[in-house]
Amino acid sequence: MEVLQILECSPPLTREPLDVEQAAAVARVFKALGDPVRLRILSIVASRAGGEVCVCDITDAFDLSQPTISHHLKVLKEVGLLTSERRASWVYYRLVPETLGELSALLTLPAAAAAVPR
Amino acid sequence: MEVLQILECSPPLTREPLDVEQAAAVARVFKALGDPVRLRILSIVASRAGGEVCVCDITDAFDLSQPTISHHLKVLKEVGLLTSERRASWVYYRLVPETLGELSALLTLPAAAAAVPR
DNA sequence: CATTGAAATCGACTGGCATCTATATTGACA
């Protein structure tokens, strides 16, 4: 649950080695991203104007059973990449931008290395 | 092998949904990052001044067998995060910064969402 | 050319994960 807090304290990979605890927490998040279905789900939610996506819309986008989609949503939620809110009969998921931002920062290159000539 | 090329063509997650092929390629890389041992290995290599790390140094940093470390290095190499070079009896691994950079870009938030006030 | 040390490959074991079907829960509404 405190994945985001650990992410906030983890230095970029290029700065210093991760300690065991940091590596475990960060790996949990990347593992969640390490499935093509979850990546597509995340990109659907993250790119949706308005920020919200109903579960039924996500399910329609895949050729998978409803429980399977529900499982993937749960995984993404558990690692802090998504949140959900129920309104009436429907559940809406939205991105947690902070978590994605921390991950991006973790992978950021130092300015020198970022310049890639030719 | 063309993982880097697909990464280069993949839009940020917040921009538009990934297609099936992009998601598969990107997931391969994130799956490689989804193991705490590999994350630590990567951070050791990425943060090393000089850019190079000998396998023996990596092995020493873990309480795992040499074949296990070798296996993890192979995984990181297969997804384009590391390269290796043999010199004399030793093999040196170094980071492929482009791949890390592409991943970071993939997770980048639009400027508006990136501003996270306390 | 034999030996030694570094690293990779092989084969086996085991635990975990993606997926499914079936069932439960939740909320709306007649």
Added chain:
DNA sequence: TGTCAATATAGATGCCAGTCGATTTCAATG
């Protein structure tokens, strides 16, 4: 309150992945 639709949970199954010990490959060097 009973039914229906949307999600979540439970349980089962088949496969993949992390780890190990044993072995092989490769290069240096005596």
